[in-house]
Amino acid sequence: MTEITDVISTWLPSDELDIARARLPIVYVDAIPVRVNDLGEVVSVGLLLRARPDGSISRAVISGRVFHGERIRDALLRHIEKDLGSMALPQVPASPTPFTIAEYFPNPDISGFHDPRQHAVSLVYVVPMAGDCAPSQNALDLVWLTPEEAVSDNVRAEMTGGQDRLVRLALAYVGKLP
Amino acid sequence: MTEITDVISTWLPSDELDIARARLPIVYVDAIPVRVNDLGEVVSVGLLLRARPDGSISRAVISGRVFHGERIRDALLRHIEKDLGSMALPQVPASPTPFTIAEYFPNPDISGFHDPRQHAVSLVYVVPMAGDCAPSQNALDLVWLTPEEAVSDNVRAEMTGGQDRLVRLALAYVGKLP
Amino acid sequence: MTEITDVISTWLPSDELDIARARLPIVYVDAIPVRVNDLGEVVSVGLLLRARPDGSISRAVISGRVFHGERIRDALLRHIEKDLGSMALPQVPASPTPFTIAEYFPNPDISGFHDPRQHAVSLVYVVPMAGDCAPSQNALDLVWLTPEEAVSDNVRAEMTGGQDRLVRLALAYVGKLP
Amino acid sequence: MTEITDVISTWLPSDELDIARARLPIVYVDAIPVRVNDLGEVVSVGLLLRARPDGSISRAVISGRVFHGERIRDALLRHIEKDLGSMALPQVPASPTPFTIAEYFPNPDISGFHDPRQHAVSLVYVVPMAGDCAPSQNALDLVWLTPEEAVSDNVRAEMTGGQDRLVRLALAYVGKLP
Numbered sequence: 001m002t003e004i005t006d007v008i009s010t011w012l013p014s015d016e017l018d019i020a021r022a023r024l025p026i027v028y029v030d031a032i033p034v035r036v037n038d039l040g041e042v043v044s045v046g047l048l049l050r051a052r053p054d055g056s057i058s059r060a061v062i063s064g065r066v067f068h069g070e071r072i073r074d075a076l077l078r079h080i081e082k083d084l085g086s087m088a089l090p091q092v093p094a095s096p097t098p099f100t101i102a103e104y105f106p107n108p109d110i111s112g113f114h115d116p117r118q119h120a121v122s123l124v125y126v127v128p129m130a131g132d133c134a135p136s137q138n139a140l141d142l143v144w145l146t147p148e149e150a151v152s153d154n155v156r157a158e159m160t161g162g163q164d165r166l167v168r169l170a171l172a173y174v175g176k177l178p
Numbered sequence: 179m180t181e182i183t184d185v186i187s188t189w190l191p192s193d194e195l196d197i198a199r200a201r202l203p204i205v206y207v208d209a210i211p212v213r214v215n216d217l218g219e220v221v222s223v224g225l226l227l228r229a230r231p232d233g234s235i236s237r238a239v240i241s242g243r244v245f246h247g248e249r250i251r252d253a254l255l256r257h258i259e260k261d262l263g264s265m266a267l268p269q270v271p272a273s274p275t276p277f278t279i280a281e282y283f284p285n286p287d288i289s290g291f292h293d294p295r296q297h298a299v300s301l302v303y304v305v306p307m308a309g310d311c312a313p314s315q316n317a318l319d320l321v322w323l324t325p326e327e328a329v330s331d332n333v334r335a336e337m338t339g340g341q342d343r344l345v346r347l348a349l350a351y352v353g354k355l356p
Numbered sequence: 357m358t359e360i361t362d363v364i365s366t367w368l369p370s371d372e373l374d375i376a377r378a379r380l381p382i383v384y385v386d387a388i389p390v391r392v393n394d395l396g397e398v399v400s401v402g403l404l405l406r407a408r409p410d411g412s413i414s415r416a417v418i419s420g421r422v423f424h425g426e427r428i429r430d431a432l433l434r435h436i437e438k439d440l441g442s443m444a445l446p447q448v449p450a451s452p453t454p455f456t457i458a459e460y461f462p463n464p465d466i467s468g469f470h471d472p473r474q475h476a477v478s479l480v481y482v483v484p485m486a487g488d489c490a491p492s493q494n495a496l497d498l499v500w501l502t503p504e505e506a507v508s509d510n511v512r513a514e515m516t517g518g519q520d521r522l523v524r525l526a527l528a529y530v531g532k533l534p
Numbered sequence: 535m536t537e538i539t540d541v542i543s544t545w546l547p548s549d550e551l552d553i554a555r556a557r558l559p560i561v562y563v564d565a566i567p568v569r570v571n572d573l574g575e576v577v578s579v580g581l582l583l584r585a586r587p588d589g590s591i592s593r594a595v596i597s598g599r600v601f602h603g604e605r606i607r608d609a610l611l612r613h614i615e616k617d618l619g620s621m622a623l624p625q626v627p628a629s630p631t632p633f634t635i636a637e638y639f640p641n642p643d644i645s646g647f648h649d650p651r652q653h654a655v656s657l658v659y660v661v662p663m664a665g666d667c668a669p670s671q672n673a674l675d676l677v678w679l680t681p682e683e684a685v686s687d688n689v690r691a692e693m694t695g696g697q698d699r700l701v702r703l704a705l706a707y708v709g710k711l712p
Binding site for chain 4: 390392395396397398427429430433446447448449450451452453455482484529530531
């Protein structure tokens, strides 16, 4: 009954957003896309290949801002569709409770989660994808990795901001941390 | 990789089960079937209409024993299929952690959960059903209720053993307790 | 090792906060204070008696904003100390995951949680208090209620913004919803 | 109100227990003892040094059976007192929900959790200790390790049955997995 959201004032001129970012923590959602088998067990984790502003390449999970007036579920689905396309068929969990919280700080030493642009508090979810995932927009590619691959040194080295740790926390939550 | 279960010694002669029940807590799983909308939000709860041993009728959630050698996920799916048929397409959560624990005792005053036959420790899950649910075996009927209906006095009066409270705990967990 | 927080730009001039509130969701923490027995079971819930801006009186849980640069745990402890004094000895849970999320909107129909001033996303925790709680600052009084009292119609009628529902969700989470 | 437990038929003659173990999964509780700082953050993990039946030494978490008629909380506190003494002042979480489930099987390949004696389903909790812990009974020693030490190769090699993984899952749950 509450699916209507009055998304107003959604887009800030970027200078206003810059000012707000310097003054307030920003609400984020992160989603770790997974594939599950018939029993519901996680068999693989999806990571996006992204170009970073400095030109280097990194692997990342889905992550983005929640708009003013927007519900958490709507923000989750918006960012999933933006990154994985409209045929991904995400199964967002029935409970609104994230499996963990990631506190991203400009200072990398505070929490282990790091974002040079801002202080963001992210609600993090594991989301099974039942459909076809096609990386879109600024994602160059999407790769499905086994839990063992996802925690390997190689893959960890390609992730930034503490997202390698977020993947390990997600695998622990679903009982699949190697 | 661990989907093979060596279900051995599964069926106990009922006198042996009776002896064990008098001496050990029994491992159970309970499942509260739900329907979700496109956002993953719970919109209705499924309750089974059952004939009780004394001939009266009660509403109930899915509940049953875990066999020796059987994984929790396999037990969940077995009981769901037994009660809702093979086309129910249950989406068992990716995390193995139940949303709550129900401790059923022969004495109704200990925990509020009551089973005259035994001390059972039940792992309780909310399970969205994506397919067609057809009540089978000893379930007479299956009714889908809104959260408001599911917590109404009428429906509560038709549930036993504390399962009315289990439904309220499930609705709270998914953020839909009225 | 990460207990040092660089709380900078914490206080916004109120007109800047007003502008930000109109454009971005604000990060909040809510805490439901409880008393537990030797087994760790919740035996009572603490509610604050507050004067509302319009002069009426309401019962409320602990709730407040997270500052820029501030960790969730620090914000929780700051608001608990502000409302319950410095001798409350709060036992903040070891896990950073809130037990639920409350999405407060200016429009009361969106989520059931309502804040006329802003869109706030609150991480909600149940926090046992081991010490002496003394209501301070703008709280007029603090009352400890049994779970039965806390969900009674009388008490529900004195709570606003959906916090009566938050108390029920908390009691469900700890297995004590009547 | 439900703290009275009617622990009857608690002790099985060991041959009867052997028979039951061959036929039914056994209900267990595991507890990972931790120390927390003033903010509630986990700073160290306690591991018991135990003599194994084969004479070798291993590190272990607290683990034991739930008796017939016994509540989960009572079983947790009984095993904690048995292993850490009566002055440990455990702070059992307010929620009855375990942070994960460990399914121990005689076959080590099914779930990664292994118990040669039995199929046990264990409810696993992280329990902060506020008092003095003195290893007792069959525990030879207790060592407090930092999260980094607790997941090191050395320590992992001294744990059996998959309990090294259980420690990693616990650290992930509290946001402290390195």
